[in-house]
Amino acid sequence: MARKLSMKDAINEALDQEMSRDPTVIVMGEDIVGGSGSPGENDAWGGVLGVTKGLYAKHGDRLMDTPLSESAYIGAAIGASTCGLRPVAELMFLDFMGVCFDQIFNQAAKFRYMFGGKAETPVTIRAMVGAGFRAAAQHSQMLTPIFTHIPGLKVVCASNAYDAKGLLIQSIRDNDPVIFCEHKNLYGHETDVPEESYTIPFAEANIVREGGDATIVGYGLIVHRAQEAADTLAKEGIDCEIVDLRTLSPIDIDSVVESVENTGRLVCVDEANPRCSIAADITATVSQQAFGALKAAPQLVTAPHTPVPFSPALEDIYIPSAASIADAVRKTMAP
Amino acid sequence: MPKWGLSMSEGILVDWLVDEGTEISVGDEIMEVETDKIASAVEAADAGLLRRRVGEAGEVYPVRALLGVLAPASVGDAEIDAFIEAYEVPEGEDEGEAEAQYEFADTVAGRLRYARRGGDGPAVVLIHGFGGDLDNWLFNIDALAQQARVYAFDLPGHGQSTKSLEEASIAGLAGALGAFLDAVDVGSAHLVGHSMGAAVAASFAGDSPGRVDSLSLISAAGLGEEINADYIDGFVSAQSRRELKPVLLHLFADSSLVNRSLVDDLLKYKRIDGVQEALQQLAANLFPGGVQQTVLAEKIAALGKPTLVVWGAEDQVIPAAHAHNLPGATVEIIDGAGHMVQMEQASRVNELLLGNILG
């Protein structure tokens, strides 16, 4: 039965249900149980933000706290996935990829190709992404474009609790390595979520709002900013269609092109830095595939080409705002 | 602003269909309203002179908001202004209702979701069709509840009921219906079935005539062999919005009713573990190769129960001609409606249903 659930709880439920359904699913990461071997409470944290809280009580040692040793445990998760397990490894913050990236992009991503199609690597790497948490330059980045650049990886970023549960279950059941990005500022966001297990297929964008004047494309937190912008613009008689990409690799470019063919205007929003971002990629692809349909130059709204600042005053203007999205749409409407 | 179904809390007044000063009679279409579920014309529940259009086209209004004022010409404008001024959206039972929107019954056929509306009056049970759920009745349940105790439930494999089917057949689903009646402690009821749900109702009536007071069969399965295989196969196999939307267009005469949220809701349902298997089993057993396996016409006729058959003239799933395969039944073919006639022409259908139920 559907009921309101936060994205955090939806992710917890997805892990719980998959662990119950499939004994080969294990979950590992730093502090995902919390307090292992300590004199106090075990399952003390359930993840640094409590996403995995309570799972240890149900599934015991199929949840494993790891040492602060990303290369070792991310690599172990990847190795185990080629040997009959379906590990879900939590890389606390995607920013930490720097200390284990070889295992992800040189190993997991390439096994199937290098080994002539003989390997399957059903590993899911969960990680927090995104700014707005006052976590500064090394705990706030939206590094999704770095992963979408790598053939062999799949990249997911949900904008709401319903999608998060369905996409995570899909990721765990998927036989390729998946980077599952969780925007920490959406953990508290609630939507209707069915109690039952369900999946959302990859490469299916979600049209969260239909409109005929302009197409706004984004993913994660940005989708909510886009909705704010669309509400404002509706009052000005500008009718926006919002495409939530949901998965960045594979990516549902057809839905974007279809929408642009209908609206003739494209605004790509991305919390990542601008160079080689998802926004830049979509703009290029749409310009190529639907050039004739464009009534105005596509607009990009991204973070600036800077690290994520700490000071709230700066961080708040770092993330693309509803106002800047609305301005970009107005630009495309200008005669 | 009308309340269509249990989850509706607000609606957009798309446009007025009548001008101020129009004399309105019951059933006239007076405005277009759209919810996140469906768009439809609002039919007048009362007659009178439309003195004032309060609601503005394009605006969103909460359920029970004041959209217009009917009053005799004798009433002065000042009085009307005062009324509008004083009008407050009734709190209604919304909060309490929100809790009571859905209930669950643990039956021998598994956990079944249902809605219960209305107090006194005869028991009425609404049975949705293949791939549907109790929200298919969202334009009917409240209207019927005015004069009856109405139950609408999700069949196994559907909506939010258990997704596992004891037996993927009409008889199996009829068994679940019996189990539901036992669980909610209803001895006998007036059965209203849509499409496959009609066949379920009929089959149940054949097995336990004593528990059926009347039969109302809408766009019914089980009255003939033909059924649109493209629709069934398309519905079962569709994996994406792109694939599902064209299939759903078969359901309505007015294709604009197939909006994004209708498609999304069905996709969400189809993506729940077990649903795909359930639908495949049912489709394979009930309509292999586009041929209905269970034809109950004679059986039903033999029962001699008060029987109503309603069909949308433009039904693209099951031919309306099947309506005439049931001798002795009251038959009504409604123009400007498709397979989902109970949604597209709700007030007419509600009228007919009450007629058959209250005799």
Add this chain to the structure above:
Amino acid sequence: MNDVFPLGKEDLLKAYRTMKTIREFEERLHVDFGRGDIPGFVHLYAGEEAAATGIMMHLNDKDRIASTHRGHGHCIAKGVDINAMMGEIYGKSTGACHGKGGSMHIADLSKGMMGANGILGAGSPLACGAALAAQKLGHGGIGMSFTGDGASNQGTFLESLNLAAIWNLPMVFVVENNGYAESTSVDYATAVDSYVDRAAGFGVPGVTVDGTDFFAVHEAAGEVIRRAREGGGPSLLECKMIRFFGHFEGDAQTYRAEGETEDNRSNRDCLKQFRARVTEAGVIDAGALDAIDGEVMAAIDNAVEQAIAAPLPGAADLTTDVYVSY
């Protein structure tokens, strides 16, 4: 089994055949690569045969090994088909990886060979994963990683020792110490050149053996593998090795001492030592070994002929097998 050797006659012959196959496979590549028949670059295992063979004699297909850039010997000893290997090295569609991996990425998961690896030290965490899977699934297999003296300076290797220790993984770390990290001597590049010491730092017991002595490797490996299999936890096995050829083919090896290679070939050749041991002990007569030599040479010739005759991959293969589904 007999009272003279820990292995029966059949096993001794098998061990010799494996070592000889590795040797001739590499010697042949050395020649054919020099002639320009083989694309890319290859790292040869010649001289180190006793280690791969002495260890792999104790493993079965459930046991997973993560190999190195110098992986041909591990592949052959683990049972990977030499025709498929040769095809792969020649970049043919008949190769173990349909020509998409090449010398540095030969893998055969059905044989428990998780892949040679072009990234030094990357195999240790992966093998820990194999060990973790074996532990969780309880199928009695083990994980084993191979690293050279050079890659054993990688953080991945040290992190893996720690992980294997805290989770008591059924894991064996094999350090193949041939004295040179590419061209750089262990003496220079490794602060404390005892990999047993490194393991000890993590509470992992370690043993150093003469990697050119099949029997020394076989006995020590048997013990560390048995312990891993039976819940005794991880161990480290350091094999002091001899690399006959350069780091890669084409390496002039000017960093070596005068006459070093000649001395190695004449005095520290594991195949010669093995042959002498078993024949002098009168357990196997030279004739049987000569017969194997002949069969091996024929098999290698056949593998090369097949590889040369095999079709190249087609353009359509370029974009296949990136994902299971996409």
Add this chain to the structure above:
Amino acid sequence: MRARGPAVSTAKPVVGIIANPVSARDIRRIVAYAGNMQITDRANIVLRLLAGLGAVGIERVLVMPENSGIRQHVVRGLERSGNLGEARFPKVEYLDMAVTTSTGDSVAAARRMREAGVAAIIVLGGDGTHRAVVSACGDIPIAGVSTGTNNAFPRFQEPTTVGMAVGLAVTDPELGEVAFRGNKLLEVEVAGRREIALVDVAVVAERYIGARALWHTRNFQELFVTFAEAEVIGMSVIAGLLDPVDRATPEGRHVRFDNSDDPACRLRAPIAPGVVETIGIESWGALLPDTPCPVGPEQGSIAFDGERELSFSTGDHPTVTLRTDAFRTIDVSACMHYGARKRLLHGERAEHITPATQPEDSA
């Protein structure tokens, strides 16, 4: 403080150090929780030896090269000490020899040190390493610091003290007599080849050398020991627990094992660190000097001081002979007591002090 020893000495004696980097690396680490003397510990021991030697005036030390890290660490230590302006270490020279990282290195180093005329050799290792050195050092006295696994022969003593004792022994001409001790060894002849053992010779049935170290008693046949103490670890403790004999007594022990199901006698003995095995004993007795004793079994292999070294087969007829006074070791304790009596380590003004009680002075 200026030591007196060097003052009276005109010669400039040179001391050799042989530190085996690969001792304590065998399979007993795996099967028996044996200790693991780390490379850095060994290097630090060498530095402490050097400090001890330097403190008593030794100015030049020859060291065996190796490439397992000891040398690197020692050289770094000497360099850092120099940078700090310390003058605690003598001049260190590494022998110019090829490194094979095998016991052959210890043998070669001992030979070269003898040729270079060193006054003494300090050995870091276990029984195996000492055996290698003795096989090549001739009459050069040795002093041992235990860094091995089975250490029946060398005892662990603080290296600084060992360095000082050796320094005194080689610089004070009178000290020789009290400092040096004669030792027994076992000589094995098999098919014309001669091998020695300092502590024990074990005969086992299997004929492969494998990982060399003896770590189980399957197929044990015979044991010969030069001396047998009851409190040591290794093969010799078997004899030590049956019928001890000390290092000085001019006889050894000979034990025959019984691997049958009901042996004449059963003995529990710690044959390796962490390994206490029950062993079937057939008989034991004295092993007299210079009397070749034939080995029982027709074929098998022989372990010297705990390491399987050579195998023999029918017709080889190995014999074991006990030799007394076969090589010299330095008695660290005796040296230091002598040094105390002779006030070798007292400063200038020590002469003028009149202690409450005069030390006994035999010299």
